[in-house]
Amino acid sequence: MASPLWYLYIIKEKIKNIIDAKPNKSSYIPPDRYRKVPPILKYPKKCISCEACKESCPAFAIEMYYNNEYKKNLPNIDVDSCISCANCVEACPTGVLEIDKHRLETEGLFFYIPKSHTLMIDGEKCVLCGQCKEVCPIDIIIEKPDTYFIEVSKCISCKECYKTCPVGAIIILDEKTHKEKINRFFELKLKKSFGELDISEKINKIPHISKYICIKCGNCKEICPGEIDLNNYKVVNCLYCGYCLEVCPTGAIRTEVKIEAKNKEETYYINEDQCIGCRICYKVCKVNAIEISKEIKIPYIIPDKCVTCGLCAKKCPVDAITKVKKEVAEKTVKKRIIENKIIEIIENDIKEYTKKYGLVKDYLENILKNKILEELKKYVMEETKKIMGENGDKRKNN
Amino acid sequence: MTTVPIGPIHPIFKEPLRIKLVLDGERPIDAEIEMGYVHRGIEKIMEGKHVHKGLYLAERVCGICSYVQSFTFIECVEKISKIEIPEKAKYLRILTCELERIHSHLLIIAMYCLSIEHETLGMWILNSRERIMDLLEMITGNRINTGYNILGGVRKDIDKEMITKIYNVLDKFEDEIKTIREAFETAPLVKLRSRDIGILKYFDIMKTRAVGPVARASGLENSDVRLRYKYYKELKTYKPVSRKEGDNFARNIVRFDEIEICIKMIREVLELYQEVGGPIREKCEIKGGEGENRFEAHRGELTYKMELTNHGFIKRIMIRTPTTMNLAAYRYMLKTCPTVADAVATYVSIDPCISCTEKTLYIVEDGKIKYIW
Amino acid sequence: MIKKFVRKRSIHLCVVNTGGCNGCDVEIVSCLAPRYDIEQYGIYVHNNPREADILVISGPTTLPWIDRVKELYEKVPEPKIVVAVGACALSGGIFKEGHVLGGIEKIIPVDVKIPGCPPRPSEIIEGILKSVHLLAEKEKRLKK
Numbered sequence: 041m042a043s044p045l046w047y048l049y050i051i052k053e054k055i056k057n058i059i060d061a062k063p064n065k066s067s068y069i070p071p072d073r074y075r076k077v078p079p080i081l082k083y084p085k086k087c088i089s090c091e092a093c094k095e096s097c098p099a100f101a102i103e104m105y106y107n108n109e110y111k112k113n114l115p116n117i118d119v120d121s122c123i124s125c126a127n128c129v130e131a132c133p134t135g136v137l138e139i140d141k142h143r144l145e146t147e148g149l150f151f152y153i154p155k156s157h158t159l160m161i162d163g164e165k166c167v168l169c170g171q172c173k174e175v176c177p178i179d180i181i182i183e184k185p186d187t188y189f190i191e192v193s194k195c196i197s198c199k200e201c202y203k204t205c206p207v208g209a210i211i212i213l214d215e216k217t218h219k220e221k222i223n224r225f226f227e228l229k230l231k232k233s234f235g236e237l238d239i240s241e242k243i244n245k246i247p248h249i250s251k252y253i254c255i256k257c258g259n260c261k262e263i264c265p266g267e268i269d270l271n272n273y274k275v276v277n278c279l280y281c282g283y284c285l286e287v288c289p290t291g292a293i294r295t296e297v298k299i300e301a302k303n304k305e306e307t308y309y310i311n312e313d314q315c316i317g318c319r320i321c322y323k324v325c326k327v328n329a330i331e332i333s334k335e336i337k338i339p340y341i342i343p344d345k346c347v348t349c350g351l352c353a354k355k356c357p358v359d360a361i362t363k364v365k366k367e368v369a370e371k372t373v374k375k376r377i378i379e380n381k382i383i384e385i386i387e388n389d390i391k392e393y394t395k396k397y398g399l400v401k402d403y404l405e406n407i408l409k410n411k412i413l414e415e416l417k418k419y420v421m422e423e424t425k426k427i428m429g430e431n432g433d434k435r436k437n438n
Numbered sequence: 439m440t441t442v443p444i445g446p447i448h449p450i451f452k453e454p455l456r457i458k459l460v461l462d463g464e465r466p467i468d469a470e471i472e473m474g475y476v477h478r479g480i481e482k483i484m485e486g487k488h489v490h491k492g493l494y495l496a497e498r499v500c501g502i503c504s505y506v507q508s509f510t511f512i513e514c515v516e517k518i519s520k521i522e523i524p525e526k527a528k529y530l531r532i533l534t535c536e537l538e539r540i541h542s543h544l545l546i547i548a549m550y551c552l553s554i555e556h557e558t559l560g561m562w563i564l565n566s567r568e569r570i571m572d573l574l575e576m577i578t579g580n581r582i583n584t585g586y587n588i589l590g591g592v593r594k595d596i597d598k599e600m601i602t603k604i605y606n607v608l609d610k611f612e613d614e615i616k617t618i619r620e621a622f623e624t625a626p627l628v629k630l631r632s633r634d635i636g637i638l639k640y641f642d643i644m645k646t647r648a649v650g651p652v653a654r655a656s657g658l659e660n661s662d663v664r665l666r667y668k669y670y671k672e673l674k675t676y677k678p679v680s681r682k683e684g685d686n687f688a689r690n691i692v693r694f695d696e697i698e699i700c701i702k703m704i705r706e707v708l709e710l711y712q713e714v715g716g717p718i719r720e721k722c723e724i725k726g727g728e729g730e731n732r733f734e735a736h737r738g739e740l741t742y743k744m745e746l747t748n749h750g751f752i753k754r755i756m757i758r759t760p761t762t763m764n765l766a767a768y769r770y771m772l773k774t775c776p777t778v779a780d781a782v783a784t785y786v787s788i789d790p791c792i793s794c795t796e797k798t799l800y801i802v803e804d805g806k807i808k809y810i811w
Numbered sequence: 812m813i814k815k816f817v818r819k820r821s822i823h824l825c826v827v828n829t830g831g832c833n834g835c836d837v838e839i840v841s842c843l844a845p846r847y848d849i850e851q852y853g854i855y856v857h858n859n860p861r862e863a864d865i866l867v868i869s870g871p872t873t874l875p876w877i878d879r880v881k882e883l884y885e886k887v888p889e890p891k892i893v894v895a896v897g898a899c900a901l902s903g904g905i906f907k908e909g910h911v912l913g914g915i916e917k918i919i920p921v922d923v924k925i926p927g928c929p930p931r932p933s934e935i936i937e938g939i940l941k942s943v944h945l946l947a948e949k950e951k952r953l954k955k
Contacts, residue, residue, distance in 0.1 A: 071572075073579035073594070077898075077927050098491040099898065099905045120901035120914075123928035125494050125585045126593070142579070145594055150721045152589045154490035158749060192749045193723060213751075219486035222753065256726040257747040289486075446879070447858045452836045453828055454876070474875055476830040479909040498905055501834030501929065545837065564844035571841070582834040582929050793832050 072141055075124040078117040079139040086134040088177060089113040092196035093128035093137060095155035102128060127154065133178050133196055155197040158213040160290065163187030163252030164297045165209035167326040169349035172201035172210065187252060206349045207299050207327075211253055211290060218289045225259045225287040232263065239265050242282040245295040249273040254292040260284035299327055301347040308341050308353055309369040314360035315339070321352035321361065333376045334383045340376045343369045375424070386412055439467075442778060446475050452549070453792040459781055466772050466781045471765060476796045481755050489515050489724060489750040490589060496742075499757060500794040501582050502545065505538040506735040508587045514731035514742040515589065515750070521722040527591035529711040530718065532669055534577060534586055536700045536707070541570045542736035543651075543693040546789045547622075550690060553786045554631040559621055566614040569607050576600060589750075591719030601708055608701055615701075619694045632686035636771040636784035639684060648767040649760045650738025652788050655692045656684035663734040675702040685774075686787040724750035737761060737789050759794035818950070819943050820853035825863035825887065829880060830911070831870030834929040835897040839867065847932045852940060860886040864946060865939065871899040872912040884919045890949035892942045895921045896935060898928040 081087075084107070093115050094102040101121035104113040115128070115137070129137045130151045137143070161172070166187045173181045173188060177198060180191045190201070190210075202210045231237045249260075251273045261268045264284055266277035275293075284293050310321070315338050322330045322339050329345035330352065332338070341352070343366050353361040390408050394401045440461045446454035454475035460468040480499055484492040496511040497504045509531060516523065523531075544567040551560035571581050577596055578584035586593050622628055638648065638656045653661040659680035664670040679695040681688040730743035738760025745753040768788055775781045828836050842849040843856060850856075860866070860883050872880060884893070895915050898904035901924050903913025915921060922945055925938040 071576050073577075074575055074931070075579045075585075096490075098494045100907060118902065119926045120924065121898055121904055121907075122926065123494065123583070123898050123905055124580060126579075127490070140579070142594075149717070150590060150719045152490055152722065152724075152750070154488040156488075156491075158488075158751075160749075193721075215486055215488075218751065222486050255748040255751065257751070257753050258726075258745075259753075447825075447827060447860075447883075452833055452840070454830065475873060476828075476870075477873055477875075478830060478871065478906045478911055480906075483906065483909045495905055498832040498834070501832040501837055504832070504834065545840070549840075561843075561845055564841065565846060568841065568844055568846040581931065582837055583832070791833070793830070 075126055075139050075142065077122040077124045077139075078119045079122070079126070079129055079137045081114065081136060082138040083134075083136050084110055084114055087112065087114055087136045088134055088198075090133065090177060090196055090198035090200075091115075092131045092133060092153065092155075092198065095157060095197045096127040096131040096153055098125060098127065098154070099123045131196060152193045153196055155195070156215040157197050157199070158192060159190055159195055159197060159199065159202060160192070160211055160213065160253045161188050161190055162209045162211055162250060164250050165207055165299050167207055167209070167299070167347060167349045167351065169206060169351045171204045171206065171350070175200045175204045206302055207347045208302055213255075213290055221259070221287055221289040225263060228263050228283055228287065232265075237265065237281075237283070239279055239281045241280040243280050243285070243295060246275055246278045246280075247284060247293050247295045248275065250292045250294070250297075252292075253290045255290055257289060259287040259289070260293050263287055299347060303348045305366055306348055306363055307343040307346045307366045307369045308348060308350070308361050309364045309372070310338070310340055310352075311360045311362065312336070312338055312340075314358055316358055316360075318357060320355050320357065324351050324355050326351075331380065333380060335376070335379050340373050341369070342377065343373060379420070382416065383413075386416070444782065448782075453790075455790075455792045457781075457785065459778060461778070464777055466775055466778060469769060469772055469781070471768075473792065473796055476793045478796070481757060484752050484755050487752055489746070489752060492752050492755070493587065493589075494585065496757075497583050497585065499759070500791050502542050502791060503538065503736050503794070504583045505534055505578075505586065506733065506740060508585075509535055510731055510733040510735070510740050510742050512587045512589060513733070514729060514744060515724065515746065516722075517731055518727040518729040518744070518746050519723070519725040519750075521590055521720075521724075523591050524716050524718060524720050525714040526595070526711065526716055527718050528669060529707050529714070530577075530592045530596065531587065532673075533704060533707050533711070534574070534584070534592075536704050537570055537574055537577075539736050540697050540700050541567055541574065542789075543697055544570070546786070547690050547693055550632075550686070550783065550786050551622075551628075553783045554627065556625065556627050556631075559618070559625065559628075562614075562618055562621070566611060566618065569611050569614075573604055573607055576603065588719070589724070590722040591717070595718050601712070604704070604708065608704060612701055615694070615697060622690065622694070628687070631780070631783060632690070632787075633683075634685055635774060635776070635780050636686045636787060637684050637774045638767055638771050640682075642767065642770040646767040646770060647763045648738075649763050650734070650736070650789075651689055651692045651696070652738070652764050652767060654678065654680045655688040657682045661739070663732050663739050667733060673703055673706055675699065675706045686784055689787050724748070735760060737791060737794075738764065759791070761789075761791045761795040764788045765790060765795065815947050818947055822852075822854045822865060822939075822943060822946070823859075823863045824854060824856045824865050824867050824939070825858055825860045825883075826856060826867045827858075827860075827869070827880070827883060829868060829870035829876040829900070829915070830873035831897065831899045835869035835899075838929045838932050838935060839869070839896070842932045842935055844932075847936060849936055849939075852936070854939065861888070863887050864890075865892045865894055865942060867894045867896055867939070868900050868915050869896045871903045871906045871909075872915055872918070874910055874912070877912055877918060880915065881918060890946055890953055892922045892945055892949070893919055894923045894925065894939055894942055896925045896930060896938070898926060901926060904928060 089112050091104060094104060099121045101118045102115050105116045107114040126139050126142050129139050129142050130146060131153045135143055163186055180194045182189045256270055261270050266279045269276050317338055322332060327345055327347055329342050330339050333340055390405055394404050442459045442461055443456060445451055445456040456472040458470040459466045480495055484495055493508055493511055497508040499507050544563050548560045548563040575581050578586040640657050643653050643656055643658055649661050657680055659678050662678040665678060670676050679692055681692055726746050726748045728745045732739055732741050741758040744755040747753055771784050772781060775784055826839055866887055895901050900915050903911055907913050923938050923942040925935055
């Protein structure tokens with residue numbers, strides 16, 4: 041490199057530096073720990089698109105975009121909004137992001153992960169199916185005797201459990217709705233302090249408080265014109281005004297609990313040929329969707345009540361329970377339901393009839409039952425043959 | 439009688455604020471302070487947010503004393519939910535807090551020197567301040583808005599190299615601060631412009647509830663909240679300072695005195711830190727409740743009062759910052775200011791921080807809203 | 812050409828805090844300190860918009876500032892350059908939900924953006940020096 045051209049080039053560069061009044065390199069090298077914005081995506085292959093970084097960002101700087109190269113959603117950090125707090129780096133469960141050695145130095149240390157959507161499991165709705173536990177990518181859902189429980193401090197709010205839960209027992213506490221509820225609470229409290237609160241009956245039932253999702257914010261307690269004991273989760277004195285329902289951020293205070301299935305097209309069905317009658321499914325079901333046929337002593341699932349949690353199918357020792365479409369199941373189970381109802385009515389009638397005969401009650405009951413059942417069988421057989429034609433249940437003939 | 443408006447943009451103001459000085463000839467008689475330029479509604483944004491997100495907002499209440507804000511905030515949360523932080527984290531918190539106190543005091547002394555046109559001294563102070571900023575950056579990872587505190591401890595540990603470096607820098611810094619202090623005490627310009635100017639009497643403190651160095655310069659030694667704070671009780675080197683003159687000069691000398699005590703405290707804390715072991719963070723759960731925490735910020739007493747829910751959501755929060763009270767004391771100081779230029783220098787000497795002060799605050803007089811802060 | 816050379820070495824800054832947390836302003840003050848010394852590049856920091864070349868804006872622009880920033884921008888003589896310092900001035904940063912405009916770009920054109928919360932003094936100086944070239948270009952355009 042001794043050619044004169046090279047020297048000319050160097051001289052030109054130096055003159056340019058002087059004229060521009062700008063150093064090419066910054067003279068001061070920042071120390072190792074300086075968190076220069078933005079955090080970098082160091083290992084994009086490891087990313088599981090859980091949105092933990094997006095949830096933990098206090099400045100709303102991160103958004104997820106689909107990446108064609110890696111074929112998944114990757115976080116995109118907005119340089120303009122980043123405040124270099126390094127929350128995203130510590131919240132990431134797989135260690136994708138990095139901001140100047142921060143992840144290396146703090147690996148394995150406890151970090152209370154903040155999030156804008158907090159997930160909680162409503163124990164009154166939970167059917168104990170355990171699907172959330174299977175789905176959770178970081179294994180923080182714990183099984184308890186009456187419900188499942190999310191460890192809030194470690195949860196990254198990926199919402200996988202929320203998507204899979206068959207009954208909607210997992211509730212989301214959103215930052216925005218929380219803020220709205222607090223605003224509404226302050227409005228009502230101002231009215232209450234001026235004595236302008238309209239206390240007229242708006243609800244017809246005394247609400248109760250679910251201890252599983254109550255966050256003890258005390259909104260209901262402060263607004264209530266009656267009395268609420270938050271330590272024991274009890275409504276002591278109710279005036280039926282319904283304001284507590286309006287201000288509760290999680291919906292923990294409520295009048296009734298409805299367990300409704302999310303998936304309304306499918307249901308589980310017990311194959312009667314394979315069933316061995318062990319009744320494990322009957323004991324396991326939390327929504328009482330399984331009843332035992334009084335005719336053949338084999339359990340069947342009521343499609344309207346089934347929430348497709350799949351717990352019975354999991355526990356069945358002979359794999360007799362399968363998922364089918366609701367219409368298919370309804371056709372076959374309808375008969376069992378009608379049968380059971382009729383038998384129930386008859387039994388009740390017999391009981392009332394035999395009340396008068398105290399001593400021979402058991403004896404009479406048995407005789408009557410058997411006779412009526414025989415008669416009924418004949419009747420039902422004829423009827424079903426008429427309705428269903430040749431497709432009628434063959435077992436009936438035996 | 440004329441009124442002279444100063445601000446909202448003015449060479450010595452770091453922050454937008456308008457002071458309307460009422461003049462009689464050249465003597466300022468009264469001042470009206472007009473605010474509202476920095477009102478961002480921080481307390482309202484925090485409502486319904488998670489504690490760990492509110493922490494960063496609390497840090498940005500004020501950029502100069504950002505660490506103390508986050509320190510008081512997180513200690514308040516830990517007080518409510520009864521979390522005990524590990525020993526190591528405790529000493530690291532004190533260390534960073536005192537380092538920031540030095541930087542804040544130096545900055546305001548430099549600004550005071552610039553406002554009385556003693557630029558050389560101002561530049562000296564700004565230069566030696568950079569040493570402290572380096573230490574802060576080395577420990578926390580950022581010069582300002584450090585983001586060092588988290589729930590149950592601190593972000594990062596320091597190693598032996600850093601400790602030796604802190605000792606070395608402190609030794610150098612101590613020499614520098616001695617010469618600077620000597621220059622400040624003996625300089626004739628400083629003496630002319632700051633002695634017997636802007637006097638706040640002891641009885642006026644009671645009227646205005648002035649806090650921090652402003653109150654301590656007028657003889658109220660007990661106004662230091664650190665006297666009653668749990669961490670500082672075990673430190674031997676800590677003792678509050680006070681002076682009795684109450685003028686601009688005394689306020690700055692109190693700050694110099696505090697810097698010297700801070701250096702001693704940092705050395706003691708580092709020794710204590712080396713004796714203890716263990717983790718820097720501990721696992722914790724947030725429980726709901728209501729509570730408050732007071733701490734001595736660089737400008738005076740800082741209070742956080744908040745109500746939390748389970749899982750750590752902020753239901754409501756109230757921040758009481760020191761400048762609110764110190765600005766009220768400014769009116770009384772004006773009585774001993776001969777010129778407008780002195781009024782401005784006095785304003786700087788109380789170490790005002792407007793972005794701290796601008797919470798929504800209504801002052802009602804005679805049934806009318808007079809100030810909205 | 813001489814004018815171009817000189818122009819690059821005599822620049823007046825007008826620093827405006829539109830309601831930020833002081834972090835960026837403190838860093839601009841430390842630019843003045845002998846460590847970084849912004850004046851060695853011929854940049855003079857003061858707060859007079861009428862003789863400024865570059866408007867340095869920090870803070871998330873609170874509501875009372877909206878009209879004033881427009882006024883300030885008109886007061887600065889042509890050619891002028893706007894430098895936005897810090898996350899707040901660029902997008903509102905952490906105060907997006909508060910009583911702020913969020914991003915100075917919505918009301919006046921921004922030439923140079925310096926991200927960070929707050930950026931280091933060396934980053935601020937680098938950003939300002941990069942904008943100096945734009946100043947000469949703008950002057951050329953004005954002449955045409």
